[in-house]
Amino acid sequence: DVKVTQSSRYLVKRTGEKVFLECVQDMDHENMFWYRQDPGLGLRLIYFSYDVKMKEKGDIPEGYSVSREKKERFSLILESASTNQTSMYLCASSPSPGQGADQPQHFGDGTRLSIL
């Protein structure tokens, strides 16, 4: 079974802090994704990565950055946390088309982040 592990289920930080959210997958997937989920707005893509050291902006990248130094790990960074970044953050991974076009995207359990 694919396992996508997010480092924290709940996190409370202060405005202006630099925040790191970590995600690790154990299936050698090429693709990794970060989403945020908010009531009434659904899931929105923040950043994604097709390979090590590669990153692509999603729909709402402002205020965030990412790091992918190793294939299994994809980190989301809030450079200077603000209250409007309070949300549920979800990490996901999937194989590339060459690895299997019929393979679903797998999600972690999410991190509920509160910025005070």
Added chain:
Amino acid sequence: KQEVTQIPAALSVPEGENLVLNCSFTDSAIYNLQWFRQDPGKGLTSLLLIQSSQREQTSGRLNASLDKSSGRSTLYIAASQPGDSATYLCAVIFLTGRRALTFGSGTRLQVQP
């Protein structure tokens, strides 16, 4: 703009009823379509994936169909149970643009005992 829409937003049914959840998408050129389940406060669990070349997929009491030409998918749940209560999300990877899922806003299902 490529969008995914789910109707209804919420649904409440008595236990044992068969039900259909609807998903529509604006561009018929898709790579695949996935249905997910999300329990409150939890991550997403993949239920079914339908590739562009397929018409339907089945898993237990779940059946998902795909009609690309009309831009629609349905998730059929047979003999619903209280344990099926959750939010169901439809998501599409479109062929043009990035290879990332575009999500609908979900249908919140409540199955009453």
